[in-house]
Amino acid sequence: MKKVIGLLILLITLSCAGISVFAAPEDVPDYIRVGISSGSVGSSYEASSSDGFAIYQYDGGDITQVESFEDITDIVIKADEEYINIYPVDEEDQPPVYSYNNTTKYFVGSTDMEEGIISVSGKSYRGGVMLYKSSASTIRFINVLDPEKYLYGVLPKEMSSSYPLEALKAQAVAARSFAMGNINRHSSLGYDICNTQCCQVYGGVSSEVAKCSSAVNETSGMVAYYAGKPVSCYYSANNGGYIESSKDIWGTEVGYLQTKKDEYNPEYNWTAEFTTEKLSSILKNAGYSIGTVTGINIKEKTEGGSVTSLEFVGTDGKAVIGKSKIRSMLGSSTVKSLKFTITKSSLSSEASPAKAYVKGVSGSATEKILSGMSVVDKNGNVVILAADSVVAQADTGKSTIQGSAASSGEDGVDGIVLSGKGYGHCIGMSQMGAKAMAEAGFSYDEILKYYYIGITIK
Numbered sequence: 001m002k003k004v005i006g007l008l009i010l011l012i013t014l015s016c017a018g019i020s021v022f023a024a025p026e027d028v029p030d031y032i033r034v035g036i037s038s039g040s041v042g043s044s045y046e047a048s049s050s051d052g053f054a055i056y057q058y059d060g061g062d063i064t065q066v067e068s069f070e071d072i073t074d075i076v077i078k079a080d081e082e083y084i085n086i087y088p089v090d091e092e093d094q095p096p097v098y099s100y101n102n103t104t105k106y107f108v109g110s111t112d113m114e115e116g117i118i119s120v121s122g123k124s125y126r127g128g129v130m131l132y133k134s135s136a137s138t139i140r141f142i143n144v145l146d147p148e149k150y151l152y153g154v155l156p157k158e159m160s161s162s163y164p165l166e167a168l169k170a171q172a173v174a175a176r177s178f179a180m181g182n183i184n185r186h187s188s189l190g191y192d193i194c195n196t197q198c199c200q201v202y203g204g205v206s207s208e209v210a211k212c213s214s215a216v217n218e219t220s221g222m223v224a225y226y227a228g229k230p231v232s233c234y235y236s237a238n239n240g241g242y243i244e245s246s247k248d249i250w251g252t253e254v255g256y257l258q259t260k261k262d263e264y265n266p267e268y269n270w271t272a273e274f275t276t277e278k279l280s281s282i283l284k285n286a287g288y289s290i291g292t293v294t295g296i297n298i299k300e301k302t303e304g305g306s307v308t309s310l311e312f313v314g315t316d317g318k319a320v321i322g323k324s325k326i327r328s329m330l331g332s333s334t335v336k337s338l339k340f341t342i343t344k345s346s347l348s349s350e351a352s353p354a355k356a357y358v359k360g361v362s363g364s365a366t367e368k369i370l371s372g373m374s375v376v377d378k379n380g381n382v383v384i385l386a387a388d389s390v391v392a393q394a395d396t397g398k399s400t401i402q403g404s405a406a407s408s409g410e411d412g413v414d415g416i417v418l419s420g421k422g423y424g425h426c427i428g429m430s431q432m433g434a435k436a437m438a439e440a441g442f443s444y445d446e447i448l449k450y451y452y453i454g455i456t457i458k
C-alpha cells in the first residue's frame, strides 16, 4: 500500500510541475537511423556479434526479424553493384549466406535487438547496422536503434559526465528533442541524423557513461515542445552572461530562442592573438585581397554583445566580415565566441606611440619613443617606460603623456589581441549555466524552461 501512495504522490507532484510521466509515443519513433560512416562498393567490412546475426526488415517505425544465424558471430559484409552480401568470416569464396538489394529496407544486427551489440570495423553499436547505397560507389553505414539507446552514446559526448545529474537530465531532454525534431534531416543519404557536430556527436557503446545513461533513463521519452513541435535545443558551452537570440545571430526568428541576461552563467574569458602577417594571410586565404592589414574596427554588435560586423582595413582596400564568417575565418577554437573587444592593436596605421623630447647636456632636444626607455627618478630609482602612458611630475603638478594603443606593440604584440567571453554561439542553453543552476538546486525542467522561452516538456 505504501508503494501505491508513493507512486500517487509522485504522479501528482510531476503533473503539478506540468510534466507527464508518460512518453508521447506518437512523437518518439521506435527506431532512429544514425549515419556513422561511409565505405565503398566492392570493399569488405568485418562485423561481429556475440549473440549471432540476424537480418531485419525496417518499415519506417517497425522492425521484423526475417532471418537469423545464431551460430555465426563473425561476418564479412560486402556490397557489389546490385546486392549487399553477408558471408561468414573467411568464407568469402563461398556463396553468401544472405543477400538483399533493397538497401533502405534491410539491415543486419545482433539476434538480440534489445540488448545485443554489433561491432562494425572495430566500433560497437547497440541495435543494427544498415548499409545504404547512396551512389554507385558509396555505401553509408547507418546505425538503426532505439532513440533512448542512441542518447546513451550522445550525452557523454555533448556534456561532461562530471556535471550534476539535473544538468545531464536537461541535456538528455535537449538531445532527445533535437533528434525528434530532425528525423529525416539526412534522408538523401538514407538516415535521419549524423554522428557529428552537424547534428549531435554520437560515439556508440564505447562512449557510454553510467551516470549519463541514468540521466537518459530518468527522463525517458521526455521531449521539449514549442507551438506543438519538438524544439531544436541549441546550446553552447558558455554564453558570456547574456543569451543571444536566433534572430540576432542566425537571422531567423525562433520563438523559444530569445535574448536575455543570464544570471547563472559563470564567467569564462579568453584571449586570441593574431600577428599582422597572420591576419593578412587569413584575409587573403578567405578571398579578401586587401594587402597588409593596417586596421580593424568593430562595426556592429548585438544587444547581447556579439560582434556581427568586423571591418579590416588593408593597404589595398577594406573587407567587412559578417557574423556568420568571423569565427570560421579567424578559427572558431581560437575566437571562442563573437563576444569580444579589441584590447590591443599595433597595426601599422594606428596612431604613433607616445613620444617625448629629451634634452641632453649638450642642449639639443631629440625625439624619443617613451615606451621601452627607462628613466631615473629623483630618488635614484630606475623606471622602465613600458606602458602606454607615462605620468610626468613637475614641481607644479602632474601631467600625463598619453600614448596610443599602438604602443602596446612594444609589449610583444605585433598585430591584435581580442579579449572575449563565452564559448560557442551563445544561443539557447549555456551548459556551464545549466551546471550552475543544477548546483543551486534547480531541476532539469526548470533549467530548460529558463533557457528556452515558452516551451512545454512532455
Ligand SMILES: [Zn+2]
Pocket: 185, 186, 193, 194, 195, 196, 197, 198, 199, 200
Ligand atoms: Zn547532421
